[in-house]
Amino acid sequence: MNGNDLAKYICTVCEYVYDPEEGDPEGGVEPGTPFEKLPEDWVCPDCGVGKDMFEKME
Numbered sequence: 001m002n003g004n005d006l007a008k009y010i011c012t013v014c015e016y017v018y019d020p021e022e023g024d025p026e027g028g029v030e031p032g033t034p035f036e037k038l039p040e041d042w043v044c045p046d047c048g049v050g051k052d053m054f055e056k057m058e
Contacts, residue, residue, distance in 0.1 A: 005034045009054040014047040018054065 009018045018024065018038075023031040027045055029038060035054070043050055 005036075006032075007035065008057040009035045010057050011044045011047060011049065012053050012055055013049050014044065016044050016046040017057070 006020045008020070010016070011018075018035055020034050021031060023029040023033050024038075024042070024045055025031075027042060029042065035051075035056075038051060040051070044053070
């Protein structure tokens with residue numbers, strides 16, 4: 001595992017932050033799941049947009 005695997009991503013619409021260390025328990029995503037490994041149909045828990053609307057946080 002490299003440092004990019006657990007990078008946080010932010011929703012460009014509502015600024016929800018996906019933290020892979022926490023996952024998305026309400027969405028059925030286990031803690032420790034990198035953003036890249038989220039299902040393609042995963043959506044932002046706050047506003048419902050798709051993964052393509054997220055940007056990696058530096």
